Amino acid sequence: MTALRAAIAAGRRSLGAGSRGLADRQRGVAMLLALTAIAILSIFSMEFTYQSRVAIRTATYVEAEIEASLHARAAVELAALVIGSADIVESILAKYATMMGGKRPSINTASYACEFVNAFCEGQMTLMGIQLVNLEGREAVGLERGTCGCTSSDEDGRVNVNRVGDLGQKQAVFDTLYKVLERNEGVTQVGELDKDMAQLALNIIDWADADTTRVDIDPGTRKLVESSGAEGISYRKHGYRSKDAPFDTTEEVRLVEGMSDTQWCKLRDQLTVYATDKLNVNTAPIEVIKALICKNLANPDNEALACARGYQQNPLVPVNVAGQYIEVCRTLKKLVFSPPFANTGRFVQFFDKLGTVLPPEYVQVLQIDHGRMMNDIGVTGKIVRIQAYGTSGKVTKRITALLDTGAQRYVHWRED
16 A cells, blocks of 8 residues: 555656746746847847948938938029129129229129129128128028038130131141140141141041041141041041031040140140130130230241240240239239229230330240231130039039130030
8 A cells, every 4th residue: 555655646746847847848948939039039129220321321421412402503503693693793893892992893704793792602602802791600601501602714715626617718727726735735846747647636526527428637837628538537547437417525525536634734724615606815824825815926037036836934945924914914903993904905915015014026926917917816705614612511512614705505514
């Protein structure tokens, strides 16, 4: 009896231990499933958090990009508004000049338009170091976030390589362009026709003209003649043809056969492809002015002395000395809000007065043909280049726009 009781007790103990082991295993599986679920949810949570941060930063960047773009656009439009309101601007400046005891200034709004833009962007307007307006901190003036600004320049100071409608226009473009190339390059003797330089000028003309035949040149007279040769042969190695249509942008000049990167870097600010008028001597790069002087010397035999090539910065070369005086004159006139040369007659008369500041031998070789020079030059501009920027946060947007002031419309617009 005692043995039976002992056996029953042992069996019960055995059954109880098995039940506890099964329960422990069940609890372990449940814990493992819970940990797995937590790990999966943690991964999902981290991915969601990451995606949310990316989305927030992307939205912030897009917002800043749009804001910066709008700031740049506002700067362009305000500059265009000032340029188109020359009469109003001049009357305002006249009032300030009267208050300061001076005379009515003669100001080119295209040159100073972006100074007025600062009144919007920064709440301040300064002209040539004189603060005219300070509205900083006033409501509705300035930008709460970001900045903007611009610079403006006259496109008519550049050589127009699209004016090649007939042989006469082609000759005029070639003569000026070849002299510009001479000022930029230092090869061969002055007076001799540099074949590579001449061919590059001819290639530029052939690209922009409407026909498919090459323009050639008589080396003796330097007069252009229409040839019968095809102009696209040399482009086959590049995989494209001569365009036979006007350049759309200045950058397109880089596609012309013979144009190297070095030459392009020198020429890029001296050429234009837009419908400009005559070369504006008030704003043209000084190297273009020198090219015009060398092109229009009264005695072409003086060119070797007046325009020695390869020594653009040599102060002993007469055309460089004349260029320095012209640049000083233009700078001083701009400081008093006055156009350097009020008319083309004033510019050609400048050379008649060189005898008061230059040695006689310099004056003799720098005499120019007044009639030819006046056929090339003007003193006003038609196309204005506006380069604006806008910022917001770490984003900067830039816009280059060219405004036709006659038609009051943009002929070029590029955003970067």
